[in-house]
Amino acid sequence: MEVKETAACGISQREFAIEFDQDEFVDMYRLLRYVKDGTGFYEEDFLDELKSQMSYIIGPSLDEEPPEDIPEEKMEWEDTGTSFNLNFNEEMSRKLRLILEAADHPGEGFDMDLLDKMMNQMMEINPTALENLPIINR
Numbered sequence: 001m002e003v004k005e006t007a008a009c010g011i012s013q014r015e016f017a018i019e020f021d022q023d024e025f026v027d028m029y030r031l032l033r034y035v036k037d038g039t040g041f042y043e044e045d046f047l048d049e050l051k052s053q054m055s056y057i058i059g060p061s062l063d064e065e066p067p068e069d070i071p072e073e074k075m076e077w078e079d080t081g082t083s084f085n086l087n088f089n090e091e092m093s094r095k096l097r098l099i100l101e102a103a104d105h106p107g108e109g110f111d112m113d114l115l116d117k118m119m120n121q122m123m124e125i126n127p128t129a130l131e132n133l134p135i136i137n138r
Contacts (some may be wrong), residue, residue, distance in 0.1 A: 001046075006087070014090045015074065016058060018050070022129060025084040025122070026095035029130055032119050035099055038106035051100055058093050063065065077121040084126065086118075 001024045006015045020028055024046070030044040039112040055062060076094070089097060098110040099118075123130050 001050060001053070003019075003050070005057055013062075014058075015137050016088055016090075016093060016125075018054075018086045019084070020084045022084075026125060026129055026133060028121065029104065029122050029133065032099070032115060032122075035102045035106055035110070036112075036115055036119070042103060047100060051097075054093065054097065054100075057108070058090070061090055062108055068079060075118065077125050079125045084122075089118045 001021070002019045004017055006017050027043050027046045028050075030040055032038050034042045069117045072090050073089065073095075074117070075086070075092040078087055080107060086096075092114075094109050095114055099115055101107060102110045
């Protein structure tokens with residue numbers, strides 16, 4: 001997994017991508033499923049590494065209040081053929097962070113519609129890996 005900045009100069013808002021391999025993609029789905037309502041499990045090391053990379057790459061803007069004139073929100077999954085990328089802009093990085101922080105208290109404090117959208121897009125781009133995924137077992 002790698003968090004990277006994809007656009008910054010000359011635009012109103014920075015853009016980022018998180019690149020996942022096949023196994024990390026599944027780990028991310030398990031994490032989102034857990035955050036949604038506490039079902040199943042997630043890898044704590046995976047979550048810690050993701051939050052650490054986001055903090056390092058995105059920086060203090062994760063903790064800042066969103067601007068009053070919120071630019072267009074962007075968050076979408078992409079299958080590159082060699083990886084699965086979650087592309088998002090600076091505004092959405094704050095919302096993604098809230099989702100990740102909710103692992104401590106599933107179902108609370110985040111945009112549930114965004115979480116559902118993320119999970120649905122994941123299922124659309126890689127149904128083979130996710131359709132029969134045992135969520136609850138460990």
